[in-house]
Amino acid sequence: MKPNRTLGCCLVLAGLLGGLPTVARAQVHVFSGLRHDSSTGLARWLGDITLSAQIEGGIMANPARPQPGYNYGDFLADHANQVQLNQAEFTLNKAIDPHRNTYQVGFTLEGMYGSDARYYQVLGISDREWNARYQLIPAQAHMDVHLPWLTRGGLDMQAGILQAPMGVEGLDPTSRPFYTLAYTSEYSVPFEHVGAMFNWHVTPMVDVTFGIDTGNQTSFGHADNNSAPAGYFGFNLNNLAHGKLRIVELSRVGPENSWRAIGHYEADHTQRFWNDISAYYQVNDRLSLTAEFNYLHDEGTRGIGARGQFAGVDAESFVSFLSYRINRDLTFNYRGEIYRDNNNAMVATFRGNNSYMEALAGTGGAVVPGPSASSHGTTYGEMTLGVSYRPQLGHHIGVFMLRPEIRFDRALNGTMPFNGGRNNGMFTFGGDAVIGF
Template sequence: MRQTLTDRSAFKFVLLSCCAAFLCETGTPTAHAQTSAPAQVQVGDIAKTLKPEEAEKGAGTPTDGEEPPATSLSEEEEAMKPKAGNLFHVKPGHTPTYWEGLEGHVSIEAGISGNPWTRSGRNFAQYYSDRANTVTLNQIIGSLSHPVTSVGSGYGIGFVLEAMYGSDARFDPTIGMGSGSLHGLYQWAPTQAHLDVHLPWIFKRGIDVQIGQMYGIMGAEGTPALARPFYTYNYASDYIVPFQTVGILATMHLTRHMDWILGVDAGNSTTFGASGNNNKPKGYFGLAWNKLMDGKLDVHAIGHFGPQGNNGRTIVSPTGWVSAGIGKQANSLMQYNADVMATYHINDKMTVSVDGTYLHDDSLRDDAYGVTTYFSYDIHPWLTFNARGEIFRDNTGGVITEYSSFNSLTQALSNQPFPYYNALPTTYGELTLGVSYRPEFVNKKLALGGFTIRPEIRLDKSLNGTHPFNQAGTVQNPTVNNGTNNMLWFSCDATWAF
């Protein structure tokens, strides 16, 4: 029987989350809010947005038929002009050659999540910030990239190569691409390797195509540290949206403000053949609307569809853990992911976003869904306040899973027995408050990039009376209900990026 919100404390938590959302609507202070564009970005993009006062102001919303003045280049032509990267020194007045547009970027993040009440040493329902009371080097991300640059006749070519090392790499593998090569707390993972092409075909503004390994394009919170407002993730970003895909993605620019997105890939965090989860393709379908309402509103609606289960045989380890393989039926059992997000820029300092996500999995016979509201206020150029409230439902307890060993997620994706524990069917509530502090006395002295510190306080709560927090399961009883019904914890990370 589905459990309902019955206790008074659950009502208080919901009321508190609603109040946070109300404050967003009424214009009370917040920082770098997310946009409706795909959340996952490369390190170079992050380094360019460290200073909010330098962020691009929203353009107006002319009619689609309106052309730029004859004396200026179109937005598309301007974007594809050759530009100097940061790896070469180009003489003043000299038009950069293609290879002088190369860019190299690095981002380093370390942090800690304090949870004095845990008896498991874990923060339940977390990937990257799962280790309680432990300072971790979360990620060192390095990239070599080239923006899409004109090569003549309306065509453009660019690329991105990126890799990660750190504790976060445990949860960002792509099976068949170096997965399982390291087995401790600190691992490595290739995160992006794609060719980017602009094609002046069919539509007035053409088509942009990415081919290779790329971040998932759904959700509000990205993998690189500064591609999200907090150190910790919301439930939807950890458990619903794809992290990595290998395939081809096309964005067709139907009008000045509307894009059509289509993609075919191998699935979430897998590749092809022996490194795939089954023999059926998956893919994206979506629409995005940009800079509506005089540049203040961005919206996207994106789905990812296809069989996601592993078609290998079920394997049992000597200790009793079981693999995720379910046999040939995995080839036909579908998984549906959906993400709808709207971001409204109230003014130059305040932004509010609402993100709704949904997952249905035929193999797990599970539905999971949630709504997250973000509020961001740039108090000063160097200080941003962020708030996040989320309600998330896991109907069977099969989606929210704590992968409890260093290699659990990689083992689960590659059909090896993996240690884990989960909860009963639960409706989760989460409220997070924090700031992004970019200390001027430090950043003014840095030769490269910028330094950001993000303290936060977070309350997670079961809203239907289960007790999944602060306790671990066992191989005999992996479903936890003898913990606490809430988890109050404090986190802080520090990031240097250029």
């Protein structure tokens, strides 16, 4: 099954030439004729179902022209100096009203095609259907339920194929300030789950989050890379500092390694501990600040240290974001990150279109060579600067966004992972374009 790459590249080029980034996604009410029909509850429920579409494409140029052509440590813009269609997605949605503490049922169905899909597959669901750069995935497919239980805020539940809640930067390009992702967002938070998530609104200030799933990007039975579940627990602190500050903490624990790599018993009993805390502070109408700290420890992944081979690897990171709104349409964005890969076991660039998922399954996965696992760990520094141009166009265009950026990456302690192992630093520039209806 071959995707039409010419059509995809034409769409991307058209977006880049025309300019692009946004407001909020436009939505079409699928059953709009039923919205004001109060004859049945079903008619009212159907009347709030919406359909939206969004296209994103971009390029990150690398003057060093790395061989074999990859920007090391970059997932979404991994192919240096090449325009690509990142996402073309359609979403059918029946949203839950957060202001009504009554029984409610909704759903989200999102299908996505593009190069980003290579990294957001789920084992056993979509990972073996495509082998090209542009792939197709069910990015979301979940039932949403609100239950007016326990407290005045009630309990929200999502069950099905879920996008992972941990971390600041998400898959939707309109939810993050940059085209490229931080190291933390690529290597130290999960991407997709099959399971159930719960959010309990304890008080207007406190939410409690918990959930259970089959693992990061796995499903059931033979499609799981081990036989044990994993799960989340954490909390949100809302409306702090007179409504200017919000803090989100999420932790996750469970086996995440493949039995093919370390054996059945080890895969089921060695845990991965993910911990992420972020703070969002709205200084004023123009300036907002975000800080994220992440710590990951894996008991099953093997590393090399000064005393030889050992089980267990660690990664710690800190990411800071600044966003300043220059005027109604233009926003300046900054991101700075320090990411410590203690055993050179986390950061990698996957060379084949299916290599990332093959590595997750434990069946292989070709990578672009980085720092040797036998050397000391690597501390990565990354700074990204950019602007978001978001004009309000109307006429059924809900998202129109153009985001140029420049990015500086550097290994801060002597290793040389960039540009085919030739340099300890990398400079890239480019950006993306997004249009949504």
